[in-house]
Amino acid sequence: MPEALGGTATASRPVPAPPAGPPTAPAAGRRLRVPRFALAVPAGAWLVAFFVVPIGTIVWFSFGYKPGLFGTHANDVLSLDRYREAFSPTFFATFQNTLWVGVAGTALCLLVGMPTAYWMAVKAPPRRRGLLVALVMVPYWTNFLVRTIGWQVILAPQGWLSSLLQTLHLTGGPLDVLYTRTAVLIGVVYNYLPLMILPLFVAFDRVGPSLREASKDLGANRWRTFTRVTLPLARPGIIAGTVLVFIPLMGDYVTATVLGGAKGNMVGQLVASQFQTAQNWALGSAMAVVLILVIAATVGVIALLGWLVSLPIRARHRLVLDEEGA
Amino acid sequence: MTAPATRPVGPATPRADDGPPPRNPRPRSWGDRLLTAVGFLVLAFLFAPIVVVIVYSFNEGRLLIAWDHFGFGSFAALTERPAIRSAVLVSIQVAVLSSLLATFLGTMAGVALARRPGRWTYWFIGLLLLVSVTPEIVDAVSLLPWLVYLGSDAGLSVFNGGIVRLVVGHSLFATAVVSYIVRARLVGLDESLEEASGDLYAPPVRTFRRVTVPLAMPAVLAGYLLSFTLSLDNTIVSAFVQVSGTTPWPVYVLSALRSGLRPEIAAVSTLMLVLTLVALGVVALVLRRSGDSATDIARTMGGG
The missing domain is CATH 1.10.3720.10 (MetI-like)
Incomplete structure (x- = not known):
């Protein structure tokens, strides 16, 4: 604030000297010479140098091969063989597993996040909303790995949850969840849930109470108000949340490593092992490229499905209005 | 736009009379309570592993997962x-x-x-x-x-x-x-x-x-x-x-x-x-x- 005041003060200082005509001319000239994107050049160059070029390298590697026991990659013969290899049965099962965890995890996040976000934005007392947002955000900004280790402690067969369930006679033996696909699913839903809740909260909050009240005044019940007014208006938030959760979830590496064991393998680990242990950069690159393509394709399919689903609803909506109009 | 506005006047007038008084308190103490419960459960879910890690940082045992007894030794x-x-x-x-x-x-x-x-x-x-x-x-x-x-x-x-x-x-x-x-x-x-x-x-x-x-x-x-x-x-x-x-x-x-x-x-x-x-x-x-x-x-x- 004091800086802003100082800023305006100094900005007004040149006022006594307006007759200095020349300064304006070079200033205008300079503005013409400097391109509009000049300030974005450093960031753009940095991202090109350390994001675009490396990804391009990966794509290039993916057409090569591993030249021998000690080489990591070679590109003198180009082929699509690495892609064929990436789709071989062993790796394909992992891709399938990843896609299953990705879709199921995103759906579960949506299922849990929707009522939570709705409660935060609509039902909770307005004074508490800031606090609730903060509470959802704190887990998101604490260390990803540490949170996941927390789940390892909870789900361990010799952990407290296991003994609690056994004392209550809810399970026969020790808890057998850790190092399975279920554990990975719990972990990813937990880890990415805040990414679903926050955009949904923003979307529900933006709808505002007046439209809901109007809908009620026009005779719609709560459910109808929710499905016909709140939900369609919150669609951007739903889309944002789904994409925000699905993309990192598909590339997840930490959750699967900590909670998954052998049964919960995901593509992220596969790619990592090609680079770290197998030293086959060509195959690892091909897998990484396939992962990006699978993600892009799935997001495309989801968008298409969402659009197709919304078509009949829109048509019906209009039909109802017409009926009522007639 | 006028169509939906006129609709409640006809069939909904009787409903508007007996509707609001029971409708307002009943669902609020039912659906809203459920929503609140879900909200708090989700918050508990979000904080569970963090609380566990904080609690287990006072574990004096040799391994993290196996709780032994309380102490500040691990911070040293x-x-x-x-x-x-x-x-x-x-x-x-x-x-x-x-x-x-x-x-x-x-x-x-x-x-x-x-x-x-x-x-x-x-x-x-x-x-x-x-x-x-x-x-x-x-x-x-x-x-x-x-x-x-x-x-x-x-x-x-x-x-x-x-x-x-x-x-x-x-x-x-x-x-x-x-x-x-x-x-x-x-x-x-x-x-x-x-x-x-x-x-x-x-x-x-x-x-x-x-x-x-x-x-x-x-x-x-x-x-x-x-x-x-x-x-x-x-x-x-x-x-x-x-x-x-x-x-x-x-x-x-x-x-x-x-x-x-x-x-x-x-x-x-x-x-x-x-x-x-x-x-x-x-x-x-x-x-x-x-x-x-x-x-x-x-x-x-x-x-x-």
């Missing part, structure tokens, strides 16, 4: 075990440097996006989106060969340094985040102050330094602290680009996973959590001071 590891101390120091050092770099690059990009839009904006936002949408593992595996190439084949030995590699790796996503935040703040502010400064014969550079930057300051600070916490958290990129000798804290934890977790890990994590919470608290305070609502803060912290 921070001073006693040089490997842990150096990992934490590397993490903090990298976090400070990478977030400074990301804030510098991102602030300028954000100002340009908000104040000098044009056809280039689409390309640039596309690039930022691509950076924030690419799975971290892909970032990590692509950065490793590139840094190795720059360091050995291209002869730029700077890139053999562990800290430099980590700073580069952590700065990418953070730059995108800072750009979003700064852009969002400036788009919401009228450009008239900057125009006034120009009208008063301030050269563009001075206007930028004395008007635009102070206006964007809350967003810049929020972006800095968010990049700081992002860098403290970064595990995947760090695991790939790190050089032995400069292992950041999360990578140390990841390698400790294989040899068995000890309570020291939880203790140091608890301290790092406190550090993150302080940073987040400052962000929230700054944003609130500058007049953002809960929604604005959520949007800012959610990364745009």
Whole structure:
């Protein structure tokens, strides 16, 4: 604030000297010479140098091969063989597993996040909303790995949850969840849930109470108000949340490593092992490229499905209005 | 538009008479209570593992998972075990440097996006989106060969340094985040102050330094602290680009996973959590001071 005041003060200082005509001319000239994107050049160059070029390298590697026991990659013969290899049965099962965890995890996040976000934005007392947002955000900004280790402690067969369930006679033996696909699913839903809740909260909050009240005044019940007014208006938030959760979830590496064991393998680990242990950069690159393509394709399919689903609803909506109009 | 308005008058008039009185209190104490219960359950779910880690950091046993008895012994590891101390120091050092770099690059990009839009904006936002949408593992595996190439084949030995590699790796996503935040703040502010400064014969550079930057300051600070916490958290990129000798804290934890977790890990994590919470608290305070609502803060912290 004091800086802003100082800023305006100094900005007004040149006022006594307006007759200095020349300064304006070079200033205008300079503005013409400097391109509009000049300030974005450093960031753009940095991202090109350390994001675009490396990804391009990966794509290039993916057409090569591993030249021998000690080489990591070679590109003198180009082929699509690495892609064929990436789709071989062993790796394909992992891709399938990843896609299953990705879709199921995103759906579960949506299922849990929707009522939570709705409660935060609509039902909770307005004074508490800031606090609730903060509470959802704190887990998101604490260390990803540490949170996941927390789940390892909870789900361990010799952990407290296991003994609690056994004392209550809810399970026969020790808890057998850790190092399975279920554990990975719990972990990813937990880890990415805040990414679903926050955009949904923003979307529900933006709808505002007046439209809901109007809908009620026009005779719609709560459910109808929710499905016909709140939900369609919150669609951007739903889309944002789904994409925000699905993309990192598909590339997840930490959750699967900590909670998954052998049964919960995901593509992220596969790619990592090609680079770290197998030293086959060509195959690892091909897998990484396939992962990006699978993600892009799935997001495309989801968008298409969402659009197709919304078509009949829109048509019906209009039909109802017409009926009522007639 | 008139059709739905007339509809309730006919059939709904009797309903309107007996409807509201029971309808209002009944569902509110039923569906709303259910919603509230779900909300609190989800919050409990979100905090469960964090609480567990904090509680288990007071575990005096040999292994993290097996609870032995209460004590503060594990916190002493921070001073006693040089490997842990150096990992934490590397993490903090990298976090400070990478977030400074990301804030510098991102602030300028954000100002340009908000104040000098044009056809280039689409390309640039596309690039930022691509950076924030690419799975971290892909970032990590692509950065490793590139840094190795720059360091050995291209002869730029700077890139053999562990800290430099980590700073580069952590700065990418953070730059995108800072750009979003700064852009969002400036788009919401009228450009008239900057125009006034120009009208008063301030050269563009001075206007930028004395008007635009102070206006964007809350967003810049929020972006800095968010990049700081992002860098403290970064595990995947760090695991790939790190050089032995400069292992950041999360990578140390990841390698400790294989040899068995000890309570020291939880203790140091608890301290790092406190550090993150302080940073987040400052962000929230700054944003609130500058007049953002809960929604604005959520949007800012959610990364745009």
